[in-house]
Amino acid sequence: MNTRYEHISILGLGAMGRALADALLGAGREVTVWNRSAGKAGELVARGAKEASSVGEAVAAGDLTVICLLDDASVRETLTPVLSDLTGTTLVNVTSGSVRQARALAGWLEGHGVRFLAGGIMAVPQSVGTPGAFILYSGPRDLFDRVAPVLGPMGRAHWVGEDAGFAALYDMAALSGMYGMGAGTDHAVTLVHAEGGDLETFKREVLRPWLEQMLPISVDGADASASVPDEYNPAMQAVGLENLLAASGEAGVPAELAGHLSASLWRMRRAVANG
Ligand SMILES: NC(=O)c1ccc[n+]([C@@H]2O[C@H](COP(=O)([O-])OP(=O)(O)OC[C@H]3O[C@@H](n4cnc5c(N)ncnc54)[C@H](OP(=O)(O)O)[C@@H]3O)[C@@H](O)[C@H]2O)c1
Structure with a gap:
């Protein structure tokens, strides 16, 4: 089990996913990116990111995977085909959704042996990585303590409780x-x-x-x-x-x-x- 979290994968290169990846690259992190549609990774690759050609490849490349997709349905649609490969991995979902969706997602993934944190981004793409930006996390405190310094460049990490639904709340x-x-x-x-x-x-x-x-x-x-x-x-x-x-x-x-x-x-x- 690699828990050093030196290499981060990002699923989703919308405006927010690109900003998160950019902030991590700017802080010298190793980053692999994946997006459903082609053509969104160019600038990040030019800045040093690796581009994965599949979700499975992206998750396997990173010690920690940050998911930043449109909504809960897109997260489930993206993860379902690779579910059996997720056991033992660490996932941090910063995709917006409801409280119940966050709790259900945590239960579903933890049931498949995933170490999981839920997140809520209190920033817009332009402010990611700036001093005012912060990201709420909920889930196991010990996992948060290990992940927070790694993801800190995206925005100040702030834990709000063990209940996976609290970041969304x-x-x-x-x-x-x-x-x-x-x-x-x-x-x-x-x-x-x-x-x-x-x-x-x-x-x-x-x-x-x-x-x-x-x-x-x-x-x-x-x-x-x-x-x-x-x-x-x-x-x-x-x-x-x-x-x-x-x-x-x-x-x-x-x-x-x-x-x-x-x-x-x-x-x-x-x-x-x-x-
Ligand atoms: N932008 C903000 O100001 C902001 C602030 C706080 C939180 N957030 C949250 O951050 C998340 C991402 O926001 P965003 O601004 O990056 O949105 P966005 O620019 O619309 O990007 C959406 C992303 O989700 C992917 N996606 C959508 N449906 C999918 C599916 N069924 N399967 C796989 N991928 C799918 C898109 O892939 P394609 O490129 O293939 O379409 C794209 O990568 C959202 O949950 C949003 O609420 C955004």
Whole structure:
């Protein structure tokens, strides 16, 4: 059993797989790559990667295989034909998927004698390997401890628990926060634009400093019970949200873009009704 993890194979050369391979090559790792469609390995091979002509060849070449495909179905479709060759190998799946999919995949692969870690990439291809990038991992802690220094160049490695589903759980939940923020900022600039405001000034002088001020309050104050603390004054907030929705309607902003405000209004009205 080779557990030194000096040679890494990557399955999947989409935008993210290429970025991961590039970061590992940049850190001097030995890298073998495989992709379903031909023609995506050229630049990586020019930088020193080896290209495998099959999944089995790629897995056999590496001490550790990182899987970065589209979704859970593509991972299973890719691994199923080589399942019997995976026994004794180490696989790290950073393909996005649901919590249940991650747990099921871990059970399936561990049942075939695979050492397995699930991952969730908290980066975009352009930020892979930069100081802000991090990757969530879940699964056996001892395996994480051995793998983390090897995969560190892809992004800071952060273990979130033995439960294989937790990397996906925290990844999905963080994405929910991101999309919520994106929905709010999209609505904000649409409203400003619709009423003739200057977008650059608004973004730089108002939106960014306001969100920077509110981010810690918003994250620290988040509550899984969907209750609203008294100091938030839900009655006042409900009126404010009604005003905001009215302003949005007056400006002709599509109601769909203000969906996040309706969710907040529902929460505030519920808090008021519950006393
Ligand atoms: N891009 C991002 O910003 C980002 C950020 C965080 C996490 N992620 C996650 O990283 C993963 C990869 O994202 P990406 O941006 O690299 O996506 P992408 O550019 O669309 O690449 C998808 C990859 O999956 C392969 N693939 C799709 N279906 C397949 C199948 N049935 N069998 C084998 N291979 C298959 C594609 O191969 P072909 O070239 O042959 O089509 C390609 O290598 C996703 O799970 C994504 O959610 C991405």
